[in-house]
Each structure stands twice: as structure tokens, then as C-alpha cells.
Amino acid sequence: MVTTPVLALALRDTVDAMLRHDPRAAAVGAAVAALSYALGRYLGSLDYTLVGMLADRIGTLHIRRHVEEQLARLDGLDHLERTDLLDRVTVLRNASWQLNHAPWQAVAAVCDALRLGLLLLLLATVTPWLLLLIGFAAAPLWFDQRGQRSVFAAETDTAEQFRLQRHLFNLATEAAGGKELRVSGAGPSLARRQRHAWDLAVAGRFRARVRAALWTLAGWTVFTVGFTGGLLVLVDLTARGAATVGDLVLAVTVAVTLRNAIQETLTAVSHTVGGRVQVEPLLWLRSYVRATRSRAHASPPARLRDGITLDGVSFTYPGTTRAALSNVSVSLPAGSVVAIVGEYGSGKTTLVKLLTQLYRPDCGRIRVDDLDLGDLSPVAWRARVAAAFQDFGRFHIAFGETVGIGDLSGLSDRARVLAAVDAADSRTLVDRLPDGLDTQLGRQFDGVELSEGQWQRTALARASMRTDPLLFVLDEPTASLDAPSEHHIFERYLARARELADRTGAVTVIVSHRFSTVAGADRILVLHEGRLAEQGTHAELLAADGRYADLYGIQATAYDLSQKG
Numbered sequence: 001m002v003t004t005p006v007l008a009l010a011l012r013d014t015v016d017a018m019l020r021h022d023p024r025a026a027a028v029g030a031a032v033a034a035l036s037y038a039l040g041r042y043l044g045s046l047d048y049t050l051v052g053m054l055a056d057r058i059g060t061l062h063i064r065r066h067v068e069e070q071l072a073r074l075d076g077l078d079h080l081e082r083t084d085l086l087d088r089v090t091v092l093r094n095a096s097w098q099l100n101h102a103p104w105q106a107v108a109a110v111c112d113a114l115r116l117g118l119l120l121l122l123l124a125t126v127t128p129w130l131l132l133l134i135g136f137a138a139a140p141l142w143f144d145q146r147g148q149r150s151v152f153a154a155e156t157d158t159a160e161q162f163r164l165q166r167h168l169f170n171l172a173t174e175a176a177g178g179k180e181l182r183v184s185g186a187g188p189s190l191a192r193r194q195r196h197a198w199d200l201a202v203a204g205r206f207r208a209r210v211r212a213a214l215w216t217l218a219g220w221t222v223f224t225v226g227f228t229g230g231l232l233v234l235v236d237l238t239a240r241g242a243a244t245v246g247d248l249v250l251a252v253t254v255a256v257t258l259r260n261a262i263q264e265t266l267t268a269v270s271h272t273v274g275g276r277v278q279v280e281p282l283l284w285l286r287s288y289v290r291a292t293r294s295r296a297h298a299s300p301p302a303r304l305r306d307g308i309t310l311d312g313v314s315f316t317y318p319g320t321t322r323a324a325l326s327n328v329s330v331s332l333p334a335g336s337v338v339a340i341v342g343e344y345g346s347g348k349t350t351l352v353k354l355l356t357q358l359y360r361p362d363c364g365r366i367r368v369d370d371l372d373l374g375d376l377s378p379v380a381w382r383a384r385v386a387a388a389f390q391d392f393g394r395f396h397i398a399f400g401e402t403v404g405i406g407d408l409s410g411l412s413d414r415a416r417v418l419a420a421v422d423a424a425d426s427r428t429l430v431d432r433l434p435d436g437l438d439t440q441l442g443r444q445f446d447g448v449e450l451s452e453g454q455w456q457r458t459a460l461a462r463a464s465m466r467t468d469p470l471l472f473v474l475d476e477p478t479a480s481l482d483a484p485s486e487h488h489i490f491e492r493y494l495a496r497a498r499e500l501a502d503r504t505g506a507v508t509v510i511v512s513h514r515f516s517t518v519a520g521a522d523r524i525l526v527l528h529e530g531r532l533a534e535q536g537t538h539a540e541l542l543a544a545d546g547r548y549a550d551l552y553g554i555q556a557t558a559y560d561l562s563q564k565g
């Protein structure tokens, strides 16, 4: 920070001493100049290395982990469908290095600004008129900030296009989507759409960067005009004998380094400002999480007495206009097995998502015994919920872990994990794996790849980890399984439902398209276009000869035909 001003002073003293014919003073001045120059270069390189090391050490991972932790604290799924939230997460994912770097850039900015101040003060010792240069030197900083702001705005505006481009790229490059793309021949069209999304995003950012470059150019033009004026004043002073030749050398030395000093200050400040604008999404995310976190603290009962009741429940997904559920009122008695059936898109999974507090009803109430589900702490309620969803996760970790994370308290309890594996009728699968429960899953990590049905069994086993749920949900639990396995698993889960009913009064909810498999349920709910069309036992619904009887008849006929065929 001080080496450049010392260099300028030492050079001035050297020149003036030479002109005074004082070789000793000139030699001392030259030595000081050489030393300060060497020290400046050395500290400059050390500073760069240190900043790099510290930024690496704290690492991008720290910010990413923080973002993940914030997202994990969000209670429902609806947040993850909000574009304002997703846009900020995209910015944070791309800018986490900048964020880490920003504090160190702030320190560098302060040091550089102080050095700039010292250099300008040196100029002022020659003539106070040169102090006007401070105003001219500030111009590039101000203009540059304006440019930075427009770049940031463009990054947020184009984040959605970037997400789309990445999504299409993943679709085209991952094995899962590859099959369908090859068969359908949709690859080139997807590539064109990806290109279009990329072009839109890049065009927006390019325009903002050009604008920022023009702002920077304007700032430098203002500075150059002011600085040229200052030098003209100096030359005039020296010619009139009001300044020494040493002063002129000092001013020229400062002039040569001033450009670099301003450039470095500008870079450090713009990185700091850049970091500050990247902090905005982080702060927004934190306050969003704080503001939207459920304040409900009530605990669910240890055991269900009456059951779960829905009272006029309606729900429309954020960003859509059509209700996924409309005015559903139904009671799910404690200890019962309730099946939900209906055509595609009739609202079955949505009902399950409301029961598991992934979404909240727009109107109406869900009661757990006499407690409002909305008053229960989401964490406490979910600790008493076990669920296997139709879009189950495929966790590429060890097999035992992929099951054990269904209840973290039992993650390392091999006996509990094996019991959950047995509940999902998956013991033979584990026996065939090279390292049993310790087998790594996923080809990407040199592990074993499972078939769709085997992955589904891991999801079922995971859902069987909790031993005392009040609500046990199986959303299309056997969609990827063959008919004998499906039958076997349903038998097991019906037995498990009875066990849970005895232990906690749990309600077991089974969502299925296949009517034959749910015929043994205590109560069957038939959904149609988000409304509860009918309910009753299998026999009651057949006798009523309504929608259920129609759909059941169609499926039974289709099954008979396929058997004959």
C-alpha cells in the first residue's frame, strides 16, 4: 500500500539531490526507491497467493452447503416451484466463488483506496490544484458500479433461461432420458431448443456487459481529461520555477502508477460490489426461509384415537388456475386401510401431499384427531409419517443407507434396516448384491445399477423404516413391479397396516390405479377431476353401480381379455 508513494518520494529526492550535486543523498534515495519497488512486487505476489489460498480454503462448498441447509429448512414443496426462489438459487450456484472472494476483495479495495489517496496527496504537495484529480479519479468507480448493477439485473432476468438450458442438456446427456430421445428421434429438436434458451440467456447478458463496458469507458474518459489538465498545470509550474524537477519526476511516477492504482482499486471495489450484489440473493433466501417457516409447534398425538378428517379441502397448485382438489370432505378412521383410486390427474397424489404437509390446503381443514394439521409442527408430524411416493428417489449411496435414511435414528442399525428390507420383500435382492447392505449403488460411482422395480423396492423399504407412524402412505407402490410381486407386496403391506393399526392407530393410505389390488381396503375413495366422487367398501361401491363399478368392470374385462390372448 505504501511502497508506491515511498518509491515516488525516493525518486524525487534522488533527482533533487543529483541536481544539488549531493551524491550520498542521491545514493540513499536510489536505494530506498529500489527497495520499495522490490518490496512492492514481492508483497503484490504474496497478497495474490494468500487471497487465492484463503478463498479456496473457505471454498465454494461453504456457500453451497449454506444454500442447501436453507432449502432443507423450507417446510413444503411449493417453495421449490417458485421462480423467484429458483432464480436466486441459480445465481448463488454460479456465483458462490465470487461470494467467497468478496471479503478478501473488500480488504484489498480498502488498501488500494488508501494507496490511491496517498498518491493523490503527494500530488497535492506539489500544488493543491492537483487535488481536483480526486473527483476525476472517482468518476470511473461510480460509472463502473452502474455497469455492474445492470450486469447483475441481466443475470437474474436470464436465470430462468439458463435453468431451462441446463435441464434440456441434462435430458439429452443422461442415460435415463437417452432411451426415449433415441427412439423418438427428438434429440436434434431438443438440441435446437437448448440452443435457443442458451442464445436468449447469453444475448441478455451480452447486452448488459456491453452497457457496463460503455459505462467504464465513459468513466475513464472523464478521468483522462482531468489528468491531462493536471499534468499541463505541473509542466507550467516547473517552467516557472514554482516546482522542482524532482516534483515533476514525482508527478510523472505517480501518473504512471496512478493508472494501475485506479485500475486495481476499481477491480477490487467492483469485485466487492459484485460480491455484495450476490449477497442479496443469499439474504433474500435467508429472510424468505425465516418468514415462511411454519411457527406451528403442536405435537401429534402418541396414538390416533379418531383418525384423520378432511373438511371441505380445496387446493390449487401455485402458478396454475385449475383446482387439483375441490371441496373434499372425508374421514379416514384410525387403524383403517384407505385406498384412493381414480383416473390419471384426478388428484390422488395431491391428496397424499396435503396429508404429508408438503402443501397446505387453500381452504378447508385437515384434522388429526381433534388437532388441526396446520397447527402441528411439520417436523414433528413428518416424524410420524412414513411414505413411499410414485416418483421415488434413486439415491446413489450404499444400499443399506438408501433404506436407512427413511428414519435417520436407525440409519446404522443393521437389524432395523434388514427388517425394513424384509417388509419390502427385498431380502433376495440384498442377498444377490456383491457387498450386501454395503453395496454402492449407481453406475456413476462404480456401483451396481438397479432395475426400475428394484429401485422401487428400495423406496418401499425406506418407507418401512419408521416403526410407529400415525400415517403410512403408499403412492403407487407397485407400479414398477410384476403382477406376482405386486400381489405379494400388497399382502405384506396389508398385514403391516394391521400391525401399525394395533400399535399406533395408524391410517394406511394406498394410492393405486389397479382396482383389483385395493379391493381389500376398509374404505375406497374414488376421485374424479379433483372431487370425491364416491366412497365405500369394494362391495358397497360395486353395489352402487357408479363410477367405481364402471372402472372396475373395464379393468376386469381388460384383464380377462389379456389372459385369454
Ligand SMILES: Nc1ncnc2c1ncn2[C@@H]1O[C@H](COP(=O)(O)OP(=O)(O)OP(=O)(O)O)[C@@H](O)[C@H]1O
Pocket: 081, 317, 318, 320, 324, 342, 343, 344, 345, 346, 347, 348, 349, 350, 351
Ligand atoms: N407440482 C404441480 N404443479 C402444478 N400442477 C400440478 C403439480 N402436480 C400435479 N399437478 C396437477 O394437479 C392435478 C392432479 O395431479 P395428481 O398428481 O394429484 O393426480 P393423480 O391422480 O395422482 O395422477 P396420476 O394417477 O397420474 O399419478 C393434475 O391436473 C396435475 O396436472
